[in-house]
Amino acid sequence: MIKKYALLQKSINQRLEAFFKHKTNEATGISPFLGKLVKEKRNFVMAGGKRIRPVLFYIGYLMGDGKDKKAALDASICIELIHNYLLVHDDIIDQDTLRRGKPTLHITYKTLIKNLSSSPEHLGTSLAIVGGDILAMYGYEALSNATFPDNKKLQAIKVLNKILSDVTIGQDLDILYASKKKVTIQEILRVAEYKTAKYTIEGPLKLGATLAGANKGTLKVISDYALPLGIAFQIHDDILGMFGDKKRTGKSSDSDIKQHKQNLLLLYAKEHSRGDQKKTLRGAKLTTSGIERVKKIVKDTGSLDHAQALSRQLVEQSKGAIRKSSASKEVKEFLVELADYIIARKS
Amino acid sequence: MIKKYALLQKSINQRLEAFFKHKTNEATGISPFLGKLVKEKRNFVMAGGKRIRPVLFYIGYLMGDGKDKKAALDASICIELIHNYLLVHDDIIDQDTLRRGKPTLHITYKTLIKNLSSSPEHLGTSLAIVGGDILAMYGYEALSNATFPDNKKLQAIKVLNKILSDVTIGQDLDILYASKKKVTIQEILRVAEYKTAKYTIEGPLKLGATLAGANKGTLKVISDYALPLGIAFQIHDDILGMFGDKKRTGKSSDSDIKQHKQNLLLLYAKEHSRGDQKKTLRGAKLTTSGIERVKKIVKDTGSLDHAQALSRQLVEQSKGAIRKSSASKEVKEFLVELADYIIARKS
Numbered sequence: 001m002i003k004k005y006a007l008l009q010k011s012i013n014q015r016l017e018a019f020f021k022h023k024t025n026e027a028t029g030i031s032p033f034l035g036k037l038v039k040e041k042r043n044f045v046m047a048g049g050k051r052i053r054p055v056l057f058y059i060g061y062l063m064g065d066g067k068d069k070k071a072a073l074d075a076s077i078c079i080e081l082i083h084n085y086l087l088v089h090d091d092i093i094d095q096d097t098l099r100r101g102k103p104t105l106h107i108t109y110k111t112l113i114k115n116l117s118s119s120p121e122h123l124g125t126s127l128a129i130v131g132g133d134i135l136a137m138y139g140y141e142a143l144s145n146a147t148f149p150d151n152k153k154l155q156a157i158k159v160l161n162k163i164l165s166d167v168t169i170g171q172d173l174d175i176l177y178a179s180k181k182k183v184t185i186q187e188i189l190r191v192a193e194y195k196t197a198k199y200t201i202e203g204p205l206k207l208g209a210t211l212a213g214a215n216k217g218t219l220k221v222i223s224d225y226a227l228p229l230g231i232a233f234q235i236h237d238d239i240l241g242m243f244g245d246k247k248r249t250g251k252s253s254d255s256d257i258k259q260h261k262q263n264l265l266l267l268y269a270k271e272h273s274r275g276d277q278k279k280t281l282r283g284a285k286l287t288t289s290g291i292e293r294v295k296k297i298v299k300d301t302g303s304l305d306h307a308q309a310l311s312r313q314l315v316e317q318s319k320g321a322i323r324k325s326s327a328s329k330e331v332k333e334f335l336v337e338l339a340d341y342i343i344a345r346k347s
Numbered sequence: 348m349i350k351k352y353a354l355l356q357k358s359i360n361q362r363l364e365a366f367f368k369h370k371t372n373e374a375t376g377i378s379p380f381l382g383k384l385v386k387e388k389r390n391f392v393m394a395g396g397k398r399i400r401p402v403l404f405y406i407g408y409l410m411g412d413g414k415d416k417k418a419a420l421d422a423s424i425c426i427e428l429i430h431n432y433l434l435v436h437d438d439i440i441d442q443d444t445l446r447r448g449k450p451t452l453h454i455t456y457k458t459l460i461k462n463l464s465s466s467p468e469h470l471g472t473s474l475a476i477v478g479g480d481i482l483a484m485y486g487y488e489a490l491s492n493a494t495f496p497d498n499k500k501l502q503a504i505k506v507l508n509k510i511l512s513d514v515t516i517g518q519d520l521d522i523l524y525a526s527k528k529k530v531t532i533q534e535i536l537r538v539a540e541y542k543t544a545k546y547t548i549e550g551p552l553k554l555g556a557t558l559a560g561a562n563k564g565t566l567k568v569i570s571d572y573a574l575p576l577g578i579a580f581q582i583h584d585d586i587l588g589m590f591g592d593k594k595r596t597g598k599s600s601d602s603d604i605k606q607h608k609q610n611l612l613l614l615y616a617k618e619h620s621r622g623d624q625k626k627t628l629r630g631a632k633l634t635t636s637g638i639e640r641v642k643k644i645v646k647d648t649g650s651l652d653h654a655q656a657l658s659r660q661l662v663e664q665s666k667g668a669i670r671k672s673s674a675s676k677e678v679k680e681f682l683v684e685l686a687d688y689i690i691a692r693k694s
Contacts (some may be wrong), residue, residue, distance in 0.1 A: 008480075030524075031520060032514060033519075033523050034519055034520070037519055069689060078396075086480075087478070089476050089480065092473075092476060093473040093476060095469075095475070099392075112525060113523075116523075116526045116527060117526035118526075122442075123522060123526055125429055125520055126439075126440040127519065127522055128519045129436050129439060129440060129476060130436070130440070130515055130519055130522070131513070132480075133433075133436065133479075133483070133515055134511075134512075134515045136480070136483060136511075137511040137515065138509055140487060140504065140508055141505075141508045142506050144501060144508060145505070150497050150498040150501040151497040151498075153501055154491060154497040154500055154501050154504075156506060157487065157491050157501075158488075158491050160487075161484055161487055161488045161491060164480070164481075164483075164484040165481075165484055165488075166479045167482065168477055169374075169377060169381060171477045172380075172384055172474065172477055173378060173381070174382055175470060175474055175477070175510075176378075176380050176460075176463075177474055178470075179460060179463045179464035179465075179470055180463060187593050256497075257556055260392075318520070
């Protein structure tokens with residue numbers, strides 16, 4: 001991990017803690033139960049997470065020549081809150097029980113309410129749907145209340161709307177493709193573009209840059225850097241999801257295979273597999289040995305190598321875009337290191 | 348229905364149609380499937396609904412002496428979009444299949460995807476969770492893009508955040524109380540305060556007033572008018588839910604009884620019931636005759652009379668507040684008529 005990144009991460013976490021402390025007290029004042037619900041949101045958010053979006057928000061602010069760095073860090077948590085809103089809903093959609101090595105919010109809420117209700121499962125999920133909605137509102141609130149001029153904040157809110165538009169397009173396509181029998185690599189890359197590249201890299205950078213009043217040239221550099229890097233990020237995530245260390249990723253590994261979700265690794269393997277391999281990929285049982293056989297085919301067909309090469313190539317493209325830009329030396333160094341880190345990370 | 352109300356309703360519906368036409372075209376351009384999803388959101392929103400929130404948004408704008416009435420009507424759809432976002436999630440939470448006499452969005456999406464997937468139920472719900480999230484973003488977008496000065500819009504966005512904070516507090520308390528064995532009338536009225544009074548009446552009026560740059564005095568009048576009326580609105584809704592004409596309300600009637608959800612009618616009846624009645628209320632079977640017996644007890648204990656008297660009293664309080672204010676004659680007439688209508692409506 002880059003040293004500067006770790007420092008930013010720490011500052012962001014402090015601000016998230018302060019935000020949730022305030023919200024927990026406020027809610028407890030209305031009802032102790034509400035306080036508990038907010039406290040569990042805090043635990044969910046603070047259980048881990050790379051904070052890549054608020055970090056990029058801050059870097060975007062620097063790229064736009066913003067001067068009030070403290071205020072930018074304060075505002076940056078908006079995008080982490082929005083991200084956690086989507087994670088909470090995503091965990092319900094994917095029926096995941098673990099996130100960052102801890103129970104997902106609907107599971108936590110189910111446990112919280114189990115002595116009260118005869119249908120804790122449904123109520124836990126219900127509270128988590130509303131819980132996600134509350135985190136969304138927190139995100140808009142953190143941005144609306146930031147100490148920046150109103151016109152800048154309004155521009156930033158429009159960017160936030162666009163980020164949410166992009167990511168929900170990605171989610172809808174993801175849900176569609178998860179249920180389609182035949183999905184193309186092009187379709188999978190499109191989901192990665194909306195759900196990861198625009199959402200995780202481009203959006204946060206643009207958000208910070210907009211708050212700083214960046215010009216069109218800077219926004220163009222951001223897109224040129226962000227879009228290839230975002231695809232690489234997603235590919236690396238898929239690799240980690242299949243071959244990563246569960247203890248380090250904190251996610252139920254193999255979940256793509258188990259959910260029969262298509263990703264680049266599986267699709268490329270399918271396209272390059274021969275008779276027996278094809279059969280295994282189609283009919284793979286969800287046993288440990290079945291999953292191991294699928295992983296072996298992903299390696300044997302060269303799909304893993306291909307994915308790694310592609311993500312390296314995209315990262316080079318991304319680095320090239322930022323290197324030739326007029327960004328400051330500090331920003332260039334940071335974003336180049338970040339790009340390398342993104343396809344080297346273990347979690 | 349008040350004539351002016353009907354005219355406003357029509358203007359708002361036209362604007363909603365235009366909004367969805369634009370969004371459907373945009374989504375279809377990315378993928379026909381996405382276009383279909385938006386089209387179904389349009390059908391959900393346009394299936395009915397009183398549009399009380401955008402109407403009040405507009406009246407609030409007049410109360411704040413706003414001059415650009417057309418722009419206010421354009422912006423007013425933001426709160427209807429937000430409302431539909433919450434309805435979509437609410438229908439999932441309440442496991443309702445009907446809304447405005449048509450299938451709820453998760454049911455529509457289930458049908459849409461049923462030939463594609465082996466788990467259409469879960470995918471339909473997943474698409475509707477994301478679908479709600481998209482409607483939320485639409486709401487913020489409609490407000491951010493309105494043709495008002497940035498500082499006014501930013502103030503209004505803060506009011507929108509507060510509206511969402513209030514209503515989600517109401518929802519969380521509602522979910523909690525639905526699972527608690529003993530709920531007090533005070534607790535039920537508190538849910539009505541957050542989930543209906545602040546959200547349905549006070550919030551929209553304040554939103555419009557804020558966009559017009561209203562002063563504190565006007566905002567105070569709004570609260571004095573809105574809060575009692577909102578409680579009356581909820582009580583009348585409970586009465587309609589139990590004794591209303593299903594064809595006119597478009598909702599599965601008896602759903603509060605069926606879900607063992609507490610409301611003022613049931614609680615008051617419980618408190619004023621005698622031996623046999625008490626037993627029936629506790630153990631009421633969810634058969635048609637069981638539900639009819641519960642309804643009879645609500646009448647026999649005087650609970651229905653009590654609820655009607657209370658809502659009339661609250662409406663008088665509300666009308667008093669607006670009558671003695673410095674609002675224009677036009678606004679006063681409208682809000683007084685609206686208050687009467689709210690406890691006279693059949694749907």
